[in-house]
Amino acid sequence: MVDLDVPTETAADSRPVLELRDVHAAYGQIEVLHGIDFSVASGGVLALLGPNGAGKSTSLRVASGQMVPTSGCLHVLGRHCNGLKPDALSRAGMCTLPDGRGIFPNLTVTENLRLMTFGGSTRAQVEELTFARFPRLSERRGQVAGTLSGGEQQMLAMARTLSVEPAVLLLDEISMGLAPMIVAELYELVAQIAAEGVAVVLAEQFAATALGVATHVAVVVQGRIVASGTPDALPDDLADAYLGGVAA
Ligand SMILES: Nc1ncnc2c1ncn2[C@@H]1O[C@H](COP(=O)(O)OP(=O)(O)O)[C@@H](O)[C@H]1O
Numbered sequence: 001m002v003d004l005d006v007p008t009e010t011a012a013d014s015r016p017v018l019e020l021r022d023v024h025a026a027y028g029q030i031e032v033l034h035g036i037d038f039s040v041a042s043g044g045v046l047a048l049l050g051p052n053g054a055g056k057s058t059s060l061r062v063a064s065g066q067m068v069p070t071s072g073c074l075h076v077l078g079r080h081c082n083g084l085k086p087d088a089l090s091r092a093g094m095c096t097l098p099d100g101r102g103i104f105p106n107l108t109v110t111e112n113l114r115l116m117t118f119g120g121s122t123r124a125q126v127e128e129l130t131f132a133r134f135p136r137l138s139e140r141r142g143q144v145a146g147t148l149s150g151g152e153q154q155m156l157a158m159a160r161t162l163s164v165e166p167a168v169l170l171l172d173e174i175s176m177g178l179a180p181m182i183v184a185e186l187y188e189l190v191a192q193i194a195a196e197g198v199a200v201v202l203a204e205q206f207a208a209t210a211l212g213v214a215t216h217v218a219v220v221v222q223g224r225i226v227a228s229g230t231p232d233a234l235p236d237d238l239a240d241a242y243l244g245g246v247a248a
């Protein structure tokens with residue numbers, strides 16, 4: 001592993017909210033994570049970058065409790081969480097943006113939000129929080145979700161996730177299939193969300209935009225972190241070698 005720069009957490013909150021330590025994970029007999037280490041603090045945005053098949057999604061699956069590591073540790077808010085089920089982890093503040101965006105296409109924006117009010121928040125609270133954060137959704141509150149643009153659907157999915165006020169937000173390839181301008185807008189929201197104190201991990205192949213909001217970067221290749229540090233410490237040759245040059 002190339003140590004580019006020791007990640008320096010802010011003095012205000014140095015305790016990692018999420019930490020993976022020497023995590024190994026396998027599908028059946030086939031080990032695909034061979035010792036993954038990363039951590040993210042409140043307000044931090046960790047970009048997990050790397051080529052297709054590197055192990056980014058698997059790392060997020062371990063973090064969200066969808067996969068149990070074969071060895072190594074998952075820590076959330078300093079608590080050892082190996083083996084905790086996704087619902088228990090989500091009660092501990094872990095939030096994943098689900099695959100397929102996790103919205104109900106035949107329901108309106110407001111109806112989609114209404115389905116998030118099981119956690120104790122009132123419908124008014126969820127709507128207030130969401131529409132303040134995503135004014136675009138406010139304009140479209142009566143629209144059927146399936147007719148929103150791809151970027152707006154992604155915003156709605158994020159809004160649904162955030163309405164539970166998570167401590168950690170895990171985002172897997174949110175830029176996939178979206179126009180660069182929309183991606184830039186979504187990342188702007190990610191930065192805002194982090195500024196509110198959420199710890200964010202985003203897995204991306206679309207490295208250039210991800211690096212714009214990341215406070216830390218970890219490059220995953222073949223189930224290992226090959227480099228980590230601050231985005232400005234990521235050397236061009238590494239970006240060229242592992243990210244197809246897109247991070248240049
Ligand atoms: N459900 C699965 N069953 C078996 N192997 C899988 C599964 N999902 C991913 N893999 C394998 O695990 C490795 C890591 O994949 P993944 O974590 O999805 O990488 P990334 O998200 O970086 O593209 C790859 O070799 C991939 O083929």
Ligand SMILES: [Mg+2]
Nearest residue numbers: 056057058172
């Ligand atoms: Mg993936």
